[in-house]
Amino acid sequence: MIVEGRPILQARNLRKLFPVGRGMLFAVDGVDLDIMAGQTLALVGESGSGKSTVGRCLVRLIEPTSGEVFLDGRSILGLNSVLLARQYRRVQMVFQDPNASLNPRMTVRQTLIEPLRLHLKMNRRTREARARELVEMVGLTTAHLDRYPNELSGGQRQRVGIARAVAVEPDVVILDEPTSSLDVSVRGQILDLLMDLQAKLNLAYLFISHDLQVVRHVSHRVAVMYLGGIVEIGPTAKVFSEPKHPYTRALLSAAPVAKWGVKRTRLRLSGEISSPIDLPDTCRLVGRCPFQQPVCSEARPKLVDIDQDHAVACPIVLAKTEGPPPFVGLLATPSVTAGAHPATLTQ
């Protein structure tokens, strides 16, 4: 696959297994990712498919079981703690639950100032000025600087997390559900801010989100995860307008629409989500997929390019490019018929 740009953070064959009882839980099982400088890669997919675990491995909050992570082409898994700490500033993370990631005993000011002192060695006066600038940047006021996390609303806490991450001028920010507790207008404001910073500082984002509307708005490329693996990856506009993998299609067709009386055709996957424990070497959608064929149980499908920059792990989709299309008549029209242009969110 050819992706334009310079890769800043890369993962190769990343795996994270958790021992559970007598088995192994395959949280992340063979993920390859290229996060390009100045670009946004979105990571979407089923709850429990391993998105946060990928993020945590990338910032080395947890050690991957195997695989490699490269920052600017250098492996960061081999680094000792001193070197890692130096690199660490360059990769920041905004966590899924801001409650658990903000220190309850630190005011917003302390939370923001700490990394400035530690990583940027700023003096007191510059730190204070920067902290003020940061809270205002994320739409809070300087009055919030003296608050503790439990004195903020959910959305306000989330914005403090974002301010803290961008405070140290990183190269890559992993955003795990960064806008989930924000209303649409503040969400628009935060997304605009993130995109502004991206343009100004050439920031790269890994944007983990369930909000497909937001993903479509902010990301250049999107990777879709299912049970520990990426099943489809490609340019956002393409994946949204022509989703290929059955899971991607089911996901996109389930997105609710903020309009009254809209009826949608959904592609539903049958049955239960399979267990992530001791996974068999088959397609992980076997048993749930409406297009399933015997070939799907023969081996775990690999990502194969169906276009220069769009890859899918599904033998049925790939067969389609040769034989007659197996989907015709079977498939619910995906609700997302995006134009070529990313949608614009305004306030």
Place this chain on the structure above:
Amino acid sequence: MNVATAPIVAAAPLNAAPLLEIENYSGSFRARNGDLTPVLYNVSLQLKTGVITAVVGETGSGKTLVASSILGIQPATFVRTSGRILLGGVDLVSLDEKGLRKIRGGQISMVFQDARAALNPMFTVGRQLADVHQRLHGSGKAEAMEAAVDAIRRVHIPEPARRARQYPHEFSGGMAQRAMIAMAALICEPQLLILDEPTTGLDVTIQSEIMDLILELSRSRGLTTCLITHDLGVVAATCEEVVVMNAGRVVETGSAETIFTAAKDGYTRKLLAASQLGEMAA
């Protein structure tokens, strides 16, 4: 109670009597220096029996504060300056801690915005659900654990029996959220269920299944639900009534249809417009 065999009744009519009524509720936060900063201004709203009511609005507008006031768990620095919160004619604000404790869980239960933080990291998820079941329904140990596993299954967490034996940190964000929904909706079996941003961390397929479950509970059991959310898509798909809040005030209330098709308030219209621009074609 076995919900699956309960008779399915039609959705409650929108003129149903309110289960809970908030009247002119106002309040302020007391700063460390003693100053009072008003945050809620004459908030009035009704939650009708058997109906799913959405509360939407700006972050920081006071949604969580109103919801936690219902349960009497508002921050200690919050001072009520006026108003009542009536549940079946009883003013909850006048109840003492003991009276409130009777209502929490059994009659009113709530899923918090940050679900994982609400789970106790020291105990397995199954144990926590089972404990609550024992406490509220006086069930035996084995029966309570069975109810816990069943509740986990019904929020679509795969392998519920195994998951019940895990600790919260072993759950993904979305699973922790669903475990809390299982606790509040299925284990507590409340009359009123308050959900604070329950589906934000869930992918859309699971999100719609959870909302289907809530719908089913309101139909079969007459559950009254208050859904605080930023997701107007979910509101359009599942809610019958909508309350719109902005900066500590209720700016508009009405049926979901009216709000989506004929909103009167300027802020409501702005909110709807913001969520529809960038909208996927339907």
